[in-house]
Amino acid sequence: MTSMVTGQETNGQARPSRSRGRPRSFDRATALEKALAAFWRHGYEATSVSDLTRIMGIGAPSLYAAFGDKRTLFEEVVRVYTGGHGAFADRALAEEPSARAAVERTLREAAVRYTDPEHPQGCLIAHAATNCTSPEVERLLRERRDASLAALDARIRADVAAGLLPAGTDAAALARHATAVLHGMSQQARDGAARADLEALAEIAMAIWPRT
Amino acid sequence: MTSMVTGQETNGQARPSRSRGRPRSFDRATALEKALAAFWRHGYEATSVSDLTRIMGIGAPSLYAAFGDKRTLFEEVVRVYTGGHGAFADRALAEEPSARAAVERTLREAAVRYTDPEHPQGCLIAHAATNCTSPEVERLLRERRDASLAALDARIRADVAAGLLPAGTDAAALARHATAVLHGMSQQARDGAARADLEALAEIAMAIWPRT
DNA sequence: GTTTTAATGTAGCGATCGCTAGAGAACGAC
DNA sequence: GTCGTTCTCTAGCGATCGCTACATTAAAAC
Numbered sequence: 001m002t003s004m005v006t007g008q009e010t011n012g013q014a015r016p017s018r019s020r021g022r023p024r025s026f027d028r029a030t031a032l033e034k035a036l037a038a039f040w041r042h043g044y045e046a047t048s049v050s051d052l053t054r055i056m057g058i059g060a061p062s063l064y065a066a067f068g069d070k071r072t073l074f075e076e077v078v079r080v081y082t083g084g085h086g087a088f089a090d091r092a093l094a095e096e097p098s099a100r101a102a103v104e105r106t107l108r109e110a111a112v113r114y115t116d117p118e119h120p121q122g123c124l125i126a127h128a129a130t131n132c133t134s135p136e137v138e139r140l141l142r143e144r145r146d147a148s149l150a151a152l153d154a155r156i157r158a159d160v161a162a163g164l165l166p167a168g169t170d171a172a173a174l175a176r177h178a179t180a181v182l183h184g185m186s187q188q189a190r191d192g193a194a195r196a197d198l199e200a201l202a203e204i205a206m207a208i209w210p211r212t
Numbered sequence: 213m214t215s216m217v218t219g220q221e222t223n224g225q226a227r228p229s230r231s232r233g234r235p236r237s238f239d240r241a242t243a244l245e246k247a248l249a250a251f252w253r254h255g256y257e258a259t260s261v262s263d264l265t266r267i268m269g270i271g272a273p274s275l276y277a278a279f280g281d282k283r284t285l286f287e288e289v290v291r292v293y294t295g296g297h298g299a300f301a302d303r304a305l306a307e308e309p310s311a312r313a314a315v316e317r318t319l320r321e322a323a324v325r326y327t328d329p330e331h332p333q334g335c336l337i338a339h340a341a342t343n344c345t346s347p348e349v350e351r352l353l354r355e356r357r358d359a360s361l362a363a364l365d366a367r368i369r370a371d372v373a374a375g376l377l378p379a380g381t382d383a384a385a386l387a388r389h390a391t392a393v394l395h396g397m398s399q400q401a402r403d404g405a406a407r408a409d410l411e412a413l414a415e416i417a418m419a420i421w422p423r424t
Numbered sequence: 425g426t427t428t429t430a431a432t433g434t435a436g437c438g439a440t441c442g443c444t445a446g447a448g449a450a451c452g453a454c
Numbered sequence: 455g456t457c458g459t460t461c462t463c464t465a466g467c468g469a470t471c472g473c474t475a476c477a478t479t480a481a482a483a484c
Contacts, residue, residue: 019451019452019459019460019461020451020452020453020458020459020460021450021451021452021458021459021460021461022449022450022451022459022460022461022462023450023451023460023461024460024461024462025450025461025462042343042345043342043343044343045257045258045343046257046343046344046345048440048441048442049441049442049443050440050441050442058462059461059462059463059464060442060443060444060463061443061444061445061461061462061463061464062461062462062463064442064443064444065460065461065462066461069442069443070442070443126399127342127343128343130255130339130342130343131254131255131256131257131258131339131340131342131343131344132258132343133254133258142403142404145399145403146403170412170416172409172412173409173412173413173415173416174416176396176400176405176409176410176412176413177393177396177413177416177417179396179400180392180393180395180396180397180399180400180413180417181389181392181393181396182396183392183395183396183399183400184388184389184391184392184393184394184395184396185392187338187357187392187395188388188391188392188395191354191357191358192354193388197384197385197388198388200382200384200385200388201385201388201389201392203385204382204385204386204389204420205389205392205420207419207420208416208417208419208420231429231430231481231482232428232429232430232481232482232483233428233429233430233431233480233481233482234429234430234431234432234479234480234481234482235430235431235480235481236430236431236432237431237432237480260470260471260472261471261472261473262470262471262472270432271431271432271433271434272433272472272473272474273431273432273433273434273473273474273475274431274432274433276472276473276474277430277431277432278431281472281473282472282473
């Protein structure tokens with residue numbers, strides 16, 4: 001567990017299975033999870049490096065040696081989030097038989113996930129780079145949002161082409177609506193909305209879909 | 213703050229027609245508008261005092277003498293925004309004959325306002341205190357969002373009581389949906405959505421309302 | 425004119441920001 | 455053991471943060 005992937009992420013280059021020098025005194029994956037939680041709750045800029053070192057339980061030089069600079073660490077955190085807590089929407093889109101079913105599942109699941117007290121509320125991709133001084137970091141998350149919107153849009157168009165949705169369906173508007181509701185749910189979760197509040201919102205939001 | 217008895221201006225109250233000392237070399241309202249634009253675009257924390265002094269065209273001591281500290285300036289900016297660019301939702305709620313009409317007008321107007329190139333995109337109340345280190349500032353905007361949601365909720369309940377909406381209507385869910393769509397529109401506007409995109413979204417979002 | 429009052433420009437306060445140099449500590453290789 | 459390598463700790467870099475002391479300037483009051 002300790003030296004499973006040690007250091008490969010840092011510069012991409014493979015290291016010998018047994019590293020030579022002094023071994024790392026902390027678990028890299030665990031520290032990364034702590035950083036994820038911090039960035040998730042407070043966003044990129046509001047989480048200082050000294051916050052991170054305190055929360056991750058390591059010194060600043062260890063952080064920089066293991067993760068590069070703050071921005072590189074954030075990018076890795078975003079990858080971890082996207083592959084973990086944030087993967088449910090992509091999963092629904094991949095597994096459900098229709099765009100409608102995928103959106104319904106996504107919204108219902110978001111109501112649960114966004115209010116889960118086990119981790120910060122809402123969506124990291126939606127919030128963590130808001131009001132961010134660094135254009136690169138802001139772009140990183142904006143591109144992810146754009147990609148999600150485009151994927152949903154494409155899926156809805158495919159359903160229209162396949163006859164799963166009426167011919168006149170405004171795919172772009174449907175996709176934007178689902179995305180807007182999702183972001184709105186994230187905001188409301190951060191503002192303290194309860195799971196049941198968001199579940200009712202998710203249910204009512206599905207009413208805009210044409211009956212198939 | 214010692215000799216800040218001039219703080220009368222802070223709350224908009226008139227000063228003695230002629231003040232005694234050296235007159236202010238800038239227009240207070242104009243400077244406030246510049247500060248509004250900066251906070252609106254970059255948020256509370258990402259807008260530094262040195263950003264503000266540069267944009268407002270005044271020195272730091274002048275800023276502190278005229279507006280108090282950064283947080284007090286932001287609070288005044290929020291009041292200006294709430295009474296100006298951000299007043300359209302309250303206005304719709306006050307002027308339209310039904311909650312449904314008010315929401316429809318609000319969403320349509322938001323599509324135009326949130327994408328207006330004359331000022332920053334989206335809604336200041338929704339974004340300016342996201343990822344904010346100061347709990348007071350974050351609370352300031354969150355309470356405004358809560359109040360808007362509560363006002364809409366109350367209005368929908370009133371319409372249900374008046375028979376304008378079916379008896380079984382889930383007022384809370386309807387209010388949360390409209391709020392979520394509004395916040396989602398604000399996010400999408402900031403991400404570069406065009407006015408027509410948000411207008412189509414606004415139109416489709418109204419489909420969840422029960423036919424009267 | 426002098427005095428009083430208030431706004432201005434300069435210059436810099438202590439604190440924090442992201443980040444790193446340098447010395448010591450813990451390992452494998454020999 | 456010694457050597458080379460790598461991580462950790464202390465300490466602090468330059469830059470920026472929000473904010474202010476101080477001297478100066480421009481007006482009304484006298």
